[in-house]
Structure formats: structure tokens, C-alpha cells
Amino acid sequence: MSLPAIDLSGWAPRVARPALDGDIHISGRRIYILPTRYGFMFAGLLLAMLVGAVNYANNPAFLLTFLLAGLGTNTIYYTWRNLVNLSLRWQGARTVFAGEQARFDFLLDNPTGHDKPAVQLVFKDDGRPTTVSLAAGTQAPVHLAYQTSNRGSCLPGRLIISTSYPLGMFRAWCYVETQAESLVYPEPGAGWQPVGAPDYKGSDEGDLGVGTDDFVGLRGYRPGDSPRHIDWKALAAERGLLTKQFGGDRADQTWLDWYQLNNPDTEQKLSLLCRGVLDAEAGQHQYGLRLPDLTISPGRGPAHRHACLRALALFGHSA
Amino acid sequence: MSQAATERLTPRVLLVLVLLIGLTTAPHLWHLSPRITGLFYLMLLFRLLMIPFPRFLPNKWLLFALLLVSLANVFVDAGLVGPKYAGVSLLTAMTGLKLLESRDTRDVYVLAFLGFFVMITQFLFEQGMGFSLYFFAISLGLIAVLLDLNAGGSARQVSVNALRLFLSSIPAMVVLFVLFPRLASPLWSFDIEDSTATTGITDQIRPGQVSQLSQSTATAFRVRFEGAPPPPEQRYWRGPVLWETDGATWSAIDDLPYETPGYEADGTLYQYALTMEPTNQQWVFPLELPNAPAKGGFWTAGFQMRTNAPIKTRTSYQLASYVESRLSSTAAWEQELALRLPSNITQRMRQLVAGWRSKTNTDLGLVQMALDHFTTQPFVYTLSPPLLGDNPSDEFLFETRKGFCGHYATSFATLMRVAGIPARVIAGYQGGEMNPLGGHLIVRQSDAHAWVEVWIDDQGAQGWTRIDPTAAVSPDRIEQSVAAQTGPEGTPVLFKLRNLGALGSMMREAGWMLDNLDLQWHRWIVGFSHQSQRWLLDELGLSFLQGYWLGIAAVLGGLIALVVGLLLIRMKSGSKRDPVLRLYRRFRQRLMNTGLDVPPWLGPRALEQRAGRAFPKWAGDIRQITDLYVGLRYSKEVTPLIQRQFRNRVWLFLLLRWRLFPNLSRQNQVNSPLTSPKD
Numbered sequence: 001m002s003l004p005a006i007d008l009s010g011w012a013p014r015v016a017r018p019a020l021d022g023d024i025h026i027s028g029r030r031i032y033i034l035p036t037r038y039g040f041m042f043a044g045l046l047l048a049m050l051v052g053a054v055n056y057a058n059n060p061a062f063l064l065t066f067l068l069a070g071l072g073t074n075t076i077y078y079t080w081r082n083l084v085n086l087s088l089r090w091q092g093a094r095t096v097f098a099g100e101q102a103r104f105d106f107l108l109d110n111p112t113g114h115d116k117p118a119v120q121l122v123f124k125d126d127g128r129p130t131t132v133s134l135a136a137g138t139q140a141p142v143h144l145a146y147q148t149s150n151r152g153s154c155l156p157g158r159l160i161i162s163t164s165y166p167l168g169m170f171r172a173w174c175y176v177e178t179q180a181e182s183l184v185y186p187e188p189g190a191g192w193q194p195v196g197a198p199d200y201k202g203s204d205e206g207d208l209g210v211g212t213d214d215f216v217g218l219r220g221y222r223p224g225d226s227p228r229h230i231d232w233k234a235l236a237a238e239r240g241l242l243t244k245q246f247g248g249d250r251a252d253q254t255w256l257d258w259y260q261l262n263n264p265d266t267e268q269k270l271s272l273l274c275r276g277v278l279d280a281e282a283g284q285h286q287y288g289l290r291l292p293d294l295t296i297s298p299g300r301g302p303a304h305r306h307a308c309l310r311a312l313a314l315f316g317h318s319a
Numbered sequence: 320m321s322q323a324a325t326e327r328l329t330p331r332v333l334l335v336l337v338l339l340i341g342l343t344t345a346p347h348l349w350h351l352s353p354r355i356t357g358l359f360y361l362m363l364l365f366r367l368l369m370i371p372f373p374r375f376l377p378n379k380w381l382l383f384a385l386l387l388v389s390l391a392n393v394f395v396d397a398g399l400v401g402p403k404y405a406g407v408s409l410l411t412a413m414t415g416l417k418l419l420e421s422r423d424t425r426d427v428y429v430l431a432f433l434g435f436f437v438m439i440t441q442f443l444f445e446q447g448m449g450f451s452l453y454f455f456a457i458s459l460g461l462i463a464v465l466l467d468l469n470a471g472g473s474a475r476q477v478s479v480n481a482l483r484l485f486l487s488s489i490p491a492m493v494v495l496f497v498l499f500p501r502l503a504s505p506l507w508s509f510d511i512e513d514s515t516a517t518t519g520i521t522d523q524i525r526p527g528q529v530s531q532l533s534q535s536t537a538t539a540f541r542v543r544f545e546g547a548p549p550p551p552e553q554r555y556w557r558g559p560v561l562w563e564t565d566g567a568t569w570s571a572i573d574d575l576p577y578e579t580p581g582y583e584a585d586g587t588l589y590q591y592a593l594t595m596e597p598t599n600q601q602w603v604f605p606l607e608l609p610n611a612p613a614k615g616g617f618w619t620a621g622f623q624m625r626t627n628a629p630i631k632t633r634t635s636y637q638l639a640s641y642v643e644s645r646l647s648s649t650a651a652w653e654q655e656l657a658l659r660l661p662s663n664i665t666q667r668m669r670q671l672v673a674g675w676r677s678k679t680n681t682d683l684g685l686v687q688m689a690l691d692h693f694t695t696q697p698f699v700y701t702l703s704p705p706l707l708g709d710n711p712s713d714e715f716l717f718e719t720r721k722g723f724c725g726h727y728a729t730s731f732a733t734l735m736r737v738a739g740i741p742a743r744v745i746a747g748y749q750g751g752e753m754n755p756l757g758g759h760l761i762v763r764q765s766d767a768h769a770w771v772e773v774w775i776d777d778q779g780a781q782g783w784t785r786i787d788p789t790a791a792v793s794p795d796r797i798e799q800s801v802a803a804q805t806g807p808e809g810t811p812v813l814f815k816l817r818n819l820g821a822l823g824s825m826m827r828e829a830g831w832m833l834d835n836l837d838l839q840w841h842r843w844i845v846g847f848s849h850q851s852q853r854w855l856l857d858e859l860g861l862s863f864l865q866g867y868w869l870g871i872a873a874v875l876g877g878l879i880a881l882v883v884g885l886l887l888i889r890m891k892s893g894s895k896r897d898p899v900l901r902l903y904r905r906f907r908q909r910l911m912n913t914g915l916d917v918p919p920w921l922g923p924r925a926l927e928q929r930a931g932r933a934f935p936k937w938a939g940d941i942r943q944i945t946d947l948y949v950g951l952r953y954s955k956e957v958t959p960l961i962q963r964q965f966r967n968r969v970w971l972f973l974l975l976r977w978r979l980f981p982n983l984s985r986q987n988q989v990n991s992p993l994t995s996p997k998d
Contacts, residue, residue, distance in 0.1 A: 038428045045432045049439050054502060059847050060451045061442045062496055064458065066877075068435065070491030071462065071484060073881055078484075078890060089919075107919070111904070114890075117470040133470070137901055139919075166484065166890070167465045168428070 015158070015175040023109075024088040024176055026161065031083050031174050033076060039169035042072055072169055079170045082119065082163045085112050086134075091141070093154075093182035095306075097274075101145040102154055102182045108142050110134035118165040124158040124175075151186040151270070151313045185309045188278055189271030218242045253298050254280050254287045256308075270312050277308045291315060328424055332468050333370050336430055337363060337418060339460045343434045343441070347411060350444050354396045355408045358389065362415035377419055389416055407440045427468055431461045448840035459485050480890045487884040494880040498873035500866070501849040519598045520746050520767055522559035522571035526704070526711045526726045535764035537596075539748060540604060541838060543759040544591045549606065551750060553586075553642045555770065555785065556604035556762060558747035560621030566661035567711055569729050569744050575620035578650050583782065584610060586643025594635045594838075601626045604747050604762075606640040607785065613638055620653070621743065622646055622783075633841050645782040654774055657741030664737055665713045672738045682740050682775050689734055690791045693727065696720065700727075700793035724749075724796070727788040728769035741774035745785075749796075756828075757835035899951050899962065902969045906944060909973055923949055937972075944968050 014032070018024045035043070046069050053061035087109040094103040110116050115135050122129035126146050134140055146156045159180075162173035218231060221241035231242045256276045261269045273289070280287035281300070288298035289308045293315070296308055341363050348356050362385075369375050377385065389412040397405040414433045421430055438454045463481035470477070519539055520532065540556075542548075561569040589606060593613075603613055603624045612618050613636035616626045675688040697720060704722040707714045712730040715722050728744050735742035749768035751760040770787040789796050843851075856862050864872050903923075910930050911917045917926060927945040931938035947965040951957055 038425075041428065041432060045435060049436065052439050056443060057501065057848065058439075058442050058446065059496075059844050060446045060454075061439050062499065063451070063492060063844065064435070064438060064442070064454065066495040066499070067455070067458070067485075067488055067492040069495070070488035070877065070881055070884070073491070073878075074484060074488055074885060077885055113901075117472070137897070137904065165470050166480070167462070168424075168469050 015177050017177045018090075018179055022089055022179075024178065026083055026086045026088070026174050026176070028080070028084045031080055031172050033080055033170055033172040036164055036169060036171050038167075039072070042068075042169055046072070072167070075167050075169050078166050079163060079172045081114070082116050082165045083161060083172050083174055086110060086116065086119070086161065088159075088161070088176060088178070090178050090180045093180060095183045095185065096148060097185045098148055098151045098187040100148060102148050102156070102184065104144045104146060104156060104178075104180045104182065106142045106144065106178070106180075107139055108132060108134060109139040111137060113137065116163075116165075118163055120162050122160050122162075123156045124160055125156070146182075148182075148184045151184050151267075152317050153314070154182040154184045156180055156182075183310060183313055185313045186267070186270045186274045188275040189268060190275065214246065216245045219245055254285050255290060255298070256280070256287055257290045258292055259290070266316070270315055274309065274312050277305060277312070281305045327471050328427065328468065329471070330370050331474075332427065332464055333421065334367070335460065335467070336421075336427060336464045337367050337370070339457055339464065340414065340418060340430060340434050340437075341367075343437050343454070343457050344411060344414065346441050346445070346450070347407065347437075351404055351408055351411065352396050352400050354392060355411055358392055359411050359415040362419055366418045366421070373422065376422065382416065382420055385419065386416055389413070407443075410437060410440060424468060428465070431465055434461050446841075446845045448837050451840075451844075483888050483890045487888045488881070490880040490884040490887075491877045494876040495873055496844075496847070497852070497855060498864070498869060498876050500869045500873070501847075501852050518596070519600065519764060520558050520602065520748070521600070522561065522602075522746070523568055524561060524570075524725050524729060524744060524746055524769055525568040526707055526715065526722060526729060532764040532767040537764050538834070539598075539762050539764050539766070540593055540595045541754075541759045541761055542591050542593050542606075542751065544589060546589075548753065548760055549587070549589055549642055552790075553606075554750050554760075555607045555768075555787075556748040556751075557607045557609075557623065557745060558602050558604050559745075560623045560772075561744040561746060562621065562656050563659070564661050564729070564733065566663035567709060569732070571623075572620075572656075576650075577618055577620050579618070580622055581647035581782070582608070582610065582644060583647050584641040584644045586641050588639060588641050590637075590639045592635050592637055594633060595630050596633055597631050599629045599631060601629055603630075603636055605636075605638045606642065608642075608644045608646065609638050609640045610644075611639065633846070645784060647782040654741040657743050657774060658736055658739065660736050661733070663710045663713070664733070665710065667717055668713060668734065668737055671716075672734055676738060681777055682773070683777050685738055685740065686735070686773060686775070686786060689731060689738075690786070690788060693731075693788050693791045698722075698727075698792050700789065700796060724767075724769045724789045727792060728771050731786070731788040732771045732773075735771065735773050743772050743783075745770055745772055749787075754831045754834055756831045757838055759835075759838070761834060899948070899965065902966060903948050905973060906969050923952075940968070940972055944972060 014030045016024050016026050016030045046065055049061065049065040049068075052058070053065055089107045089109070091105040091107050093105065096102050106121070108119070108121075113136050115133070117133040118131060119134065120129045120131050121142055121144055123144060123146055126144075128145060130142060130144055132140050132142050144156075144159075146154070148154050156178075159176040159178050160173055161176055162171055164171045218234070219242065221230065221243050225243045229244050231244050234240070234242045254276075256273050258269060258273065261272060263269050263272070273291075277287065277289070284300065286298040286300050287304075287308070289296040289311060291311060294311060296304075296311060341360070344356070344359060344363075366376075393405065393408045393412050396408055410433075414430075414437060417426070417430055417433060420426060435458065438457070441454065442451075459481055462484060463477050466481050466484070467477045472480075518537070548554075559571045562572050562575075563570050591606065593603065593605065595603060603616055603626055605613070605624055608622070609624065612624055613626070615628075615634075616624050616636070619625050671692075672685075675685050675692075679685055679688060699721045700723060701721050702723050704715075704726065705719050707719065711726070712733045715726045716730050716734075732742040732744045746767070746769050748762050748766045749770070750766045751762040753759075754761050768789070770785060770789070772783045773786055775781060775784045853862070856864060861872075907917065907926065910926070913933075915930060915933055917929070921929070923945050927941055930941050934941070944965070947961060947968065951961060951965055
């Protein structure tokens with residue numbers, strides 16, 4: 001078993017919080033420690049051994065029993081020591097879509113002089129632990145997964161750092177409030193129908209040839225032109241240095257409009273809009289977003305995509 | 320719930336666990352019937368072979384069938400052999416089954432705990448020192464297995480950590496052992512060990528029998544004298560008195576009426592404690608002649624000392640003996656018993672005796688003549704005599720003339736009876752080896768001996784007198800112990816020589832040390848009873864601890880001892896601690912403590928620049944330290960000189976600049992993790 005059997009976080013809130021510099025320091029006082037089921041099994045075994053030894057007045061049996069009892073109790077110290085003075089720092093998170101696994105990156109630091117093997121980290125609400133072993137004086141990155149379900153700002157909640165090193169008889173754990181946070185985009189729905197044809201806006205001045213799409217024509221070389229755009233064949237044919245021109249400055253533009261959707265459900269609308277953003281970005285169109293509370297003018301590229309998706313994710317949530 | 324467990328069930332864990340379980344159960348091969356142990360080892364072997372192929376382990380139906388088979392096996396065994404060991408057999412069978420069922424970490428724990436429990440059952444059979452150390456070593460192994468399961472690491476790391484864990488628990492073990500209350504009598508009596516095998520001398524001598532014991536160096540008993548021990552020629556340890564002979568075998572007679580003999584004390588008084596090894600018989604072997612029976616013992620006819628119950632555990636007896644004493648009066652029937660002749664007295668025996676009678680008319684004289692006969696005639700003392708037929712005394716006296724104490728004693732006694740002198744054979748031990756380390760005498764089975772007592776009624780000596788014909792033939796035997804040996808028929812006996820050479824004497828010393836350790840082990844640990852505990856507590860001044868208080872003291876003492884143990888020895892990290900890295904980290908931490916912003920990803924050179932700009936006064940020092948550090952980390956030349964320089968500079972920086980270092984700005988002082996806000 002890896003999660004502590006008893007959840008004490010409700011009524012005994014000894015929780016480790018970040019210090020002002022962002023590091024979370026686990027001090028001895030914040031660590032809980034209780035026997036595991038193997039610890040109870042061991043205690044039962046020792047009791048049986050003791051009864052046998054007492055009855056038969058068998059002294060070597062006493063010796064063995066006491067040795068094991070001392071050993072088992074010693075491990076309390078070692079299990080506790082395995083967590084003390086660990087230091088945790090949140091480093092970042094990967095933004096995902098709702099329903100995917102968010103990934104939170106932490107840095108776990110062991111500045112002490114002894115190894116800390118088998119340290120387990122798990123989000124209380126998630127239940128899938130990650131185990132890390134730290135040698136003396138080293139740091140290790142830890143990536144914790146968290147199953148997301150809703151869009152918006154994802155706060156993974158309490159982190160539990162625990163260990164049952166060295167013999168698995170006791171479990172020591174500590175509750176940590178990280179300030180980790182991740183953004184979750186809405187889940188892209190299926191079946192986005194672009195409303196109408198792309199909004200083709202003709203340019204009054206004609207195709208100026210300053211885009212990146214189809215080949216339009218040649219012009220003379222100007223210093224500073226990219227060598228990739230030079231027509232080398234023409235140069236080989238001794239026609240001089242010529243630069244190729246490409247059109248496409250009149251890009252296809254799409255408006256992703258909230259008001260044009262007729263689903264009654266907000267989440268579904270957001271979901272469809274998200275799909276729309278992804279499709280538009282994949283099709284290299286320019287796209288703009290129109291929501292009840294904000295409008296984003298058309299654009300393209302990763303930053304624009306992120307801005308749109310973020311708006312969709314945080315729609316209706318106060319900042 | 321499907322989750323990655325922190326424990327790693329590697330093949331190494333399984334292999335070591337299975338082997339250890341096999342070793343733990345091994346001594347049961349001698350205790351339990353082969354039916355039980357055979358099935359167990361079969362299952363163990365199968366598990367061992369299946370470690371690389373976990374798919375072939377039996378599923379639950381097959382396991383259930385095997386469970387029924389095992390139970391049937393145990394029942395059949397209990398029916399055939401007896402139910403005494405049924406519990407231990409059942410435990411062994413279940414452990415075997417569990418081996419087949421071992422798949423995940425929970426099973427490993429259950430197996431390890433079963434191993435410990437099997438160990439306890441082993442201690443019910445034997446409690447010797449070597450045995451106990453064997454099981455302590457196996458316990459260490461089981462702990463290492465659990466450690467490996469939880470943390471892994473290199474084999475060396477795991478072993479060293481397990482050892483340290485083990486050692487740090489020893490003070491607690493000692494304290495709890497001393498203080499834990501002992502019951503004066505057991506809760507319930509359930510005698511498991513009841514072997515019927517006897518060891519040592521029995522109450523019969525047939526020439527050819529005692530020599531088996533002469534091969535055995537096993538200890539028969541140990542004697543601790545108050546004061547100096549008696550000289551070798553007086554070390555006769557009296558055992559069974561053999562009255563009756565049928566011409567071939569001499570044996571004792573049970574149920575003879577006992578009448579207190581007259582006891583004339585003479586010679587030096589020796590007081591001693593005699594510790595008998597378990598023999599499952601009721602003989603104690605006091606030094607001739609003891610003045611009182613042992614506690615728990617009584618006299619029987621012929622002045623032999625017997626115990627009330629068979630000696631099953633090592634037991635000590637306080638005795639005192641006057642070495643030159645003799646038994647004076649005797650009942651008439653004793654003499655008559657001691658004159659009975661067997662039916663196979665030959666003519667030449669009578670003629671031999673008649674020849675002596677003609678030369679002397681005193682009993683003592685006749686005895687002397689008989690002894691002279693043995694000395695002057697070509698008799699050989701050997702431990703490998705030729706086999707004798709129906710009339711061993713006759714053959715021995717006139718034909719083979721090769722034998723050892725049994726031959727000499729029995730034939731001498733026969734001759735005495737022919738001469739009309741009451742004689743009886745005493746079986747016992749003679750001699751013994753001083754263990755200078757322990758200060759006690761070790762008497763081994765190879766020291767088994769037989770001699771004669773004759774009833775002399777002359778004015779010179781009156782009473783039962785000890786005559787040892789072996790002493791006449793081979794006085795060395797009396798002076799020194801016999802070295803156990805075999806050889807072809809008729810080989811003269813090899814006595815333990817005094818000069819053994821360097822290796823020999825080293826081995827002898829080692830033997831003494833082991834013997835002494837074994838004795839101490841039994842005295843202090845195995846024999847640590849309620850009385851011993853009270854005595855020890857009195858000695859330590861803690862006699863006020865009684866009953867509940869003793870229990871509380873045990874727990875408290877145990878906890879304190881745990882802390883002491885932890886302070887003395889702890890598990891250490893396996894990774895080589897890099898002193899350079901640690902020092903640099905401290906240097907870096909010191910800079911951080913001043914309030915300087917040092918993010919974790921800042922490299923040494925960048926740190927140097929930043930710190931140099933912040934503290935221009937110490938920029939030079941900081942640069943030197945960083946240069947040394949970079950050189951140690953990245954260049955190929957890492958000499959101890961540079962390491963020492965680096966260390967000195969950093970320490971200088973840390974210590975001397977510590978107080979003089981201004982903090983960047985009091986207002987902007989960042990709380991370091993060392994002074995975290997109180998939550």
C-alpha cells in the first residue's frame with residue numbers, strides 16, 4: 001500500500017508550505033509516522049515468538065525476539081529520517097487539454113549527508129505515486145501526473161510525500177501545499193463546422209507578393225534578401241541575381257464566433273470553439289475569436305493559439 | 320488498486336529469500352522425518368528453478384491440491400512417527416507451500432516472517448552457541464532481503480546497511496534480555512524434545528565397546544575446581560559399577576539394595592562443580608570418592624551416584640571428594656556378588672592364578688603379582704585390538720595380549736575372582752584436559768576408562784581398593800589423555816603429546832577458546848534462568864525491580880538502549896560523498912544567505928560574476944575559489960594539493976568572512992530555508 005491508510009489532513013493540519021523563496025522545506029515536526037500492515041504483521045510475529053520463548057524459557061529465542069524487536073523499532077527513526085530536511089520546489093507545468101494528464105514538474109533536493117531512497121510523491125486526489133531516490137546532497141526532477149477533467153485553472157491540491165524505507169514496517173508522510181497550478185484548455189469537441197466560407201477579403205492593391213504562399217513573380221535582387229529566395233537557375237542562366245516573390249498577403253481569415261453557435265450548453269460551445277482553433281491553426285488560416293466577454297483579432301502562430309485557447313479555458317472564471 | 324509499488328521484487332530478492340528459507344529449515348532434516356523435509360525441499364527446489372519463469376508457478380487450484388497433499392503428509396507422518404513434532408512439521412509444510420505461492424511483495428514479507436518463526440522452532444531443539452550464531456546470520460540475511468526489497472542498491476550497499484541496522488539493535492537486545500522478567504515455572508509444559516539417543520558410557524562393558532567412545536572428542540563433562548586440580552593420576556571419575564559377568568560382558572545390576580558403606584576420608588579434599596553434558600542417562604561421574612551425593616542424585620549399591628531423572632540438558636553438580644578415601648565396610652552379599660565366576664573359566668586361567676597363590680599368601684601380594692604379570696609379559700595397549708570370540712578374557716590373556724582398558728580391567732577382575740578376591744569393574748572416565756583459558760578441566764568421551772576395585776582385607780589396606788591394570792601396562796595413559804585415532808590392528812596408542820609445534824598448539828588454543836566460549840554461552844545465555852536474573856540484578860544493585868516494575872524497566876531500558884545503539888552506529892549513505900561538491904554548496908549557501916539572488920540554475924562562473932559585483936571587496940577571493948572549483952570539477956588534473964587548497968580557501972571564506980560579511984539589504988532580506996516562517 002502506498003497511500004497512508006489514515007487521512008489526517010482534515011483535522012490535524014500540519015502541512016508544509018512554501019517559504020518566501022518558493023522552496024518547501026520538510027521539517028521534522030511536520031512528519032507523521034505510523035506502522036504499515038507489515039509492521040503490524042511483524043508485531044504479531046514478535047508477540048508469538050515472545051510467548052513461545054517465555055513458555056519454554058528458551059533464551060536464544062528471547063535473544064532473537066529482542067533483537068528483532070529492537071530492529072523494528074529502530075526503523076521508526078530511519079523512516080522518519082528519510083523525509084526530514086527534504087526540499088521541494090515547483091518548477092512548472094505542462095498545459096494540456098481537459099481529460100489529459102497534466103504534468104507538474106518539481107525539483108526535489110536532498111541537501112543532507114545521507115541517501116534518501118524510495119521517497120514517494122503523490123497528489124492526494126490523484127493516487128498514482130511516483131518514486132524517487134535521492135543520493136546524499138543531490139537533486140532530482142520529479143514529474144507528477146495529474147488527471148484533469150475540467151477546463152480552467154487546475155490546482156492539483158495537496159501533495160503527499162511519503163516513504164516506508166528501510167523495511168516497510170512504518171510509513172512516514174508529510175502533507176505539502178505546493179503552489180502548483182496549471183492551465184487546462186477545454187476538451188476539443190468533434191464536429192466543428194466552419195460557418196460559411198472563409199472570409200476572403202480582397203486587397204485593393206492586388207497581390208503585393210509579400211506573403212509566403214504561391215509564387216507570383218521575380219524581381220531584382222535587393223541586398224538583404226534571403227539567399228533561399230534567390231532564383232539560382234536564373235543566375236546560372238546568366239540572367240543576374242533575381243529574387244522570387246510569393247503572394248498570400250491576403251490570407252484566408254476565419255472568425256470563430258460564439259454567437260454563431262446554437263448549442264445551448266456553454267461547455268459544448270467552448271469545446272467546439274476549441275476544435276475550431278485547432279483546425280484553423282492546422283490549416284494555417286488566420287483566425288479570430290469572438291466571445292461574449294472578449295474578442296481576439298485574427299492572427300496565427302503558437303502565441304495566438306495559446307491566447308485563444310487560454311481565453312476559452314478561462315471563460316467565465318475570474319482571473 | 321493498480322499502482323506502481325515502491326518495493327521492487329527483483330529476482331535477486333527472491334533468490335536470496337528462497338535460499339535463506341532453505342538454510343533456516345536445514346537443521347530440521349535431523350529433527351523431522353524425511354517425509355516432511357523431503358516434500359519441503361522438493362517445493363523449494365521447484366521455486367528456485369522457477370525464479371526466471373514466474374509464469375510456471377502453480378495457480379490457485381494446483382496450490383489447493385498441493386495443500387491437501389501436504390496436510391495428508393503431515394497427518395500420515397504424525398500417525399507413523401508420533402504427534403510430538405506435528406506442529407513443527409505442519410509449519411514446515413506450510414512454509415513450503417508459501418514458497419510456491421510467492422509472487423508479490425506481500426508474499427515476500429510473509430515468507431520472511433515465516434522464516435523467523437521457523438527459527439524459533441529450531442531453538443526448541445538445540446541452543447548451542449554455533450547453532451545460535453548460524454541463525455543470527457540468517458536473520459541478518461532476511462533483514463537484508465527486506466531492505467533490498469524496499470530500497471535496492473548494490474549488493475554491498477544493502478549488506479552493509481543491513482549489518483549496521485543489525486548492530487544498532489544489539490544494545491537493546493542485551494538490555495531487554497537482562498531485564499525482561501522470567502517466569503519461575505513455564506506457562507504450560509509441552510516437552511518437544513524427547514530424543515531417546517544416549518551418549519557416553521553405558522552400564523555394560525564388552526571388550527570392543529568402549530573403544531567407540533575413544534574415537535569421540537565430544538565433551539563428556541567439565542569440572543571447575545576451587546583451587547588447584549588434582550594431579551592426573553588421581554583423576555578417576557567414578558561411573559557405573561559392574562558386578563555381573565557372563566564370561567563376555569560385564570554389566571551392572573539394577574535394584575540392588577543400598578546400604579551405606581563405611582567411608583574413610585583420606586587425602587586431599589577437592590571441591591568442584593561438575594557440569595554434565597546431556598547424555599539422556601542418569602550417571603554422574605564424581606571424582607573418587609565423593610563424600611555426599613549430588614543434589615538431585617542418590618547413592619546406589621556399589622557407591623555409584625545416580626540422578627533422579629535422565630540428564631537432558633547441561634547440568635551442574637556441586638561435589639566434594641577426598642581422593643584417597645576408601646569404602647571400608649560392606650555387606651556380606653556384596654562380597655559374595657563380587658566373587659561369582661562365569662562358566663567359561665579356563666584351565667590355564669586357574670593354573671595362572673594357582674601359580675601366583677603358591678608364591679604369596681596375602682591378597683595384596685597376589686594383586687601385585689597379577690600386576691607384575693601384565694607388566695612383564697608382552698601386553699600391548701592399543702585402541703584397535705583384534706576381535707575376540709566367546710571367551711574374550713581367556714583369548715586376551717593368553718593369545719592376543721592386545722587391548723585397552725576394557726580388556727585389562729575385565730580380565731584382571733576375572734582373575735581376581737578366580738583367586739577368591741572379590742572384585743568388580745568400575746566404568747568411568749580417567750584424566751581430563753585443563754583448559755587454561757576457562758580454568759576448567761575438560762573430560763571427553765575419549766577419556767572413558769575402566770578399572771577394577773578389589774576387596775582387600777589385610778592389615779595394610781582394608782576395603783575396596785582401586786587397582787588399575789592399565790596403569791601397569793601403559794602408565795602414559797594415566798598421565799596424559801588419549802588422542803582419538805584409528806589404525807590397523809594392534810597399533811600402539813598415540814597419546815597427546817606435549818609438544819605439538821606451532822600449528823598444533825594454535826589449534827589446541829583455538830579448541831580451548833571455543834570450548835570456553837561454549838561454556839560461557841551455556842552458563843550466561845542458555846542457562847539464564849529466573850535465579851540467574853535475580854542474582855544479576857542483585858549484583859547490579861537493581862534488586863528492587865520486581866514484577867511490574869521489572870517489565871516497565873525492561874521497556875524503558877530497551878528504548879534507551881535503542882537510542883544508544885542508534886548513536887553508536889547508523890546506516891550510512893552508499894554514495895561517495897563528494898567533499899568538493901559539498902564544500903562548494905556550503906560556499907554557495909553562504910552567498911545566498913547574504914540576500915544575494917542565486918537561482919538554482921546559476922553556474923559557478925555566473926555566480927562568481929554576480930557575487931563579485933555585489934561584494935567587490937571579496938571579488939578576488941570569490942574568483943580564486945571559483946577557479947579552484949572549476950579546475951577540480953572539469954579539468955583533468957585533480958591533485959590532493961589542489962583539493963586541499965580549495966578546502967582551505969573555502970573554510971577561510973566561510974569562517975573569517977562570516978561575521979564581516981554585510982548583508983545586501985536588511986529590508987530585502989530573504990528568508991532562507993534555515994529560518995522558515997512558522998506555520
